[in-house]
Amino acid sequence: MRPVVVHPRVDFMLYAIDPIINEAANWHYMSGGSGNAPVVVWGIINRGGEQAAQHSQSFHAMFAHIPGLKVVMPATPYDAKGLMVAAIKDHNPVVFMDDRWLYRDEAVVPEKIYEVPIGKAAIRRKGSDLTIVACSYLAREAVKAADELKKGGIAAEVIDLRTIKPLDTAAILRSVRKTGRLLIADGGWRSFGISAEIAAIVAEAGVRLKKPLVRLTLPDCPAPASISLEKAYYLHCADIINAARRLA
Amino acid sequence: MHRIRECEESLVEPIAKGEIRTPCHLYTGQEAVAAGVISCFTDKDYVFGTHRSHGHYVAKGGSLRRMMAEIFCREAGCAKGRGGSMHLVAPEKGMLGAAPIVGGTISLALGAALAAHIRGDKRVAAAFFGDGATGEGGIYESLNFASLLKLPLIFVCENNLYATHMPIRECRNSENISRIAEPFCIKTWRIDGNDVLKVHEAAKEAVALCRSGKGPAFIECLTYRFRGHVGPDDAIQGLHTDIRPPAELKRWLKKDPITRFEHYLSSKKLLPPTALNALKYQAASEVADAVAFARRSPRPNPSHLEKYVTK
């Protein structure tokens, strides 16, 4: 049996956090490899719509913190199918998170069953002026931003992480060594999130940056209701363009 | 009840026009539950609500202006525009809060009842929740703990036969919810939730039990929402998801709690038609004032986004 459990909002998934973390994530290790939990937990992220704090959370960094869990976040229709198939075939518990803000994107995907390998990032745009690392909705926004930046003569390389854990550190380091400039865009909160993890990996590898890296994240604040606050809270393509221009 | 109905119906147009964006779960049709239970409470007693809590807030005496301002997501709202329709709160009136994680506030009401028990101040707490909340585990833990300590907590289940678009028969073995309290030796009622007098009578007994240290109590109110799960009409807006049989809705519309109570009052000659009209008029003008107030109130200042994250 390869169960896929769907949570229409990641927020509601917290009722299941004990079986996900205490049981599924630890099961293989604490049984000395005698048992495993090949389950896919599919959490759908909602953002905006004046729905406030309990209907707008993502938690991908929190799940990525847990040993034994894998976390994937598709940004394209092709990856949504391929990562889901890979998640189902994986022998470990996989948290599959996608963003409702991507649900209107359309593309033709192969009818056949194919896999997008877990743990492999995708280079969405090639460039030598700076590296933009992003995932999920912000990976799409980063691609749009790179196309816009190109018109102004800035060549941004866009890395779509696709998998949060295990992180494709090789792809990140290869790109940052080339460009010397790093912008990380994450739709999670700032503190202790994936932007901090990526910054640490780059620092540990001793990569010499031409300028200090920049993190674009949600502030350390619950999601507000009012649209006036939502506009200040969420990140979009324009935020990436502005930050990239300052960095390049 | 009029005031609640008036609030809900005044929201229909602004929601349909897109002026209100925060998801509104209207209480139209269920007014007798909030009015019947909370009329037995004082301002010192506690109420916790759900995603569908405009009625609980109004019945508990929360300011209409501050509620409307919250639904319009303005700074003058009861949650300062940070919460929206699903986060109504009026601590000064004992309305300690509403929140939309299904079943999530039941254990909070339990905590309020525990505090009253520890302090010995005779306050009572009510947890309002829908039939859907009985699918979550926390309610059973709360029933057990409340029963163990004889806490002054009234579990008020508003059984409107659906959880979003899921008929109760598809997610529960039995339509009778009050039975879940029996193994915990809790006094229960299963009543017509569209009869405000029946609700009031049951709640009065439940409050008396709780105040005398013989709580908790469980009241299952059979009722029905007249409008969509979210917004005025699921079949018109959005996802066309209202699968409720039209004949069923029609049957329930005949049991409108407000018309029924009006009929009772007039048949017993308890309230002359002029007085009733005056009451309706007053409710309508209070609500119109609140909506106008909300409309002219400013939205929160974006530079104050991170205010209130911690105290």
Ligand SMILES: Cc1ncc(C[n+]2csc(CCOP(=O)(O)OP(=O)(O)O)c2C)c(N)n1
């Ligand atoms: C934990 C959780 N799961 C799912 C939801 C989505 N949801 C919102 S309201 C609702 C149905 C609630 O039904 P019920 O408790 O009967 O209340 P009603 O809407 O009928 O008043 C659901 C499933 C949620 N808010 N929280």
Ligand SMILES: [Mg+2]
């Ligand atoms: Mg219901």
